[in-house]
Amino acid sequence: MYDLNHYKWPSDKLLGETTINIGLFEGGRAANVVSPTANLTALLRTAVNAETIDKIVKGIIEKYEKTTECKFEFNLMQGSDPTFLDYKLKGFDTFIAKYSTDIPNMENRGFKRYLYGPGSIHSAHSDHEYVTSKSLLDSVEDLKKLIKYAL
Template sequence: MIVALEELIAEKEVEEDDVALLFVVEEEIGGPGMQFANEHLGVDSWKAVIFGEPTEMKLGVGHKGIIIFRYVVEGKAAHSGYPELGINANEILVKALARLVGTKLPDSHLLGESTINIGELAGGVAVNVIPENASAFIAIRVAENTEEIVRIINEIADSTPHLSVKELHSVDPQLLDYKVEGFENIVLKYATDVPYLKKKSGDQFKRFLYGSGSIHVAHSDHEFVPIKELYDSVDGYKRLVTYSLKN
């Protein structure tokens, strides 16, 4: 992005007030950087924003939303030889998770199925102790109808004694601008901090999602971006900037 802007300036394709760069932190954990920028940027004049993400050099048509939450069980400890004296938090949690995984969630013709990832599990202190506490940290990639999925999450908790929902955070699926000549398109199953950048005026603006690399190797021990794509993406960013300024 930086090299693209430097080249556009050198080529006199852009002027000082045409383009700005914004880099934010912690996109992976709820997007507080983008939310802070949205609140304190002090600028509300942009007409288009190009968000950098691994899109295989294609323009994103849209991406899934996300719901992140914890299921927390508060049981009662007891000797495992006398299970009737305790309340097994692990057992309650496992049954609740089975209900969630076994529930059909809303899907989308464009974005596909909503999917569940039980990312973290914790519970119990010893094999001979009825576990008093248990929790699961869960992410649902939302293809359609965030409100309905939140309802399902809460309904399971409401109908399960000793189970509650904590730290629930949700973002709706996003549809993006993608019709630019010379670019292929891609539908993406991940979430981004795109929805956190909004104009205080409420006006709409073009939102492009584009970048080098593939999400298929992200968060792995072999994550990489092809060097050729790093070079080629400079041209891609330049073309998106000039397209946006002309349109």
């Protein structure tokens, strides 16, 4: 876990650094008992292709399998390469974000692809997530503009 969290992950000039969040760690029965098993779930937001990240993770695991009696099981739950979207639009403030989206699961047929929604990324997916009614109403007008740009 330490090596995963402190690894110098690859970066991309446009997308920036690959980030990791160890969001779930489970194991043990009591504070005074060494746990026979533990589970770790991490989310990596990759700035490079998924195959490169996969090799790095497997290399870290192999390092510990060779030097300890521990056994590791690696399950890739979802992997996707970085997604590049259209983002330069007049009248819209845009930025490059490090988060996941369902867009890689959609077939790219050569049409414009924008990631947009009401609210703020600063509160999204948090315990204080909210969308104001003004933001929701403004997004309707913004979506009309996006449709025009896409056509």
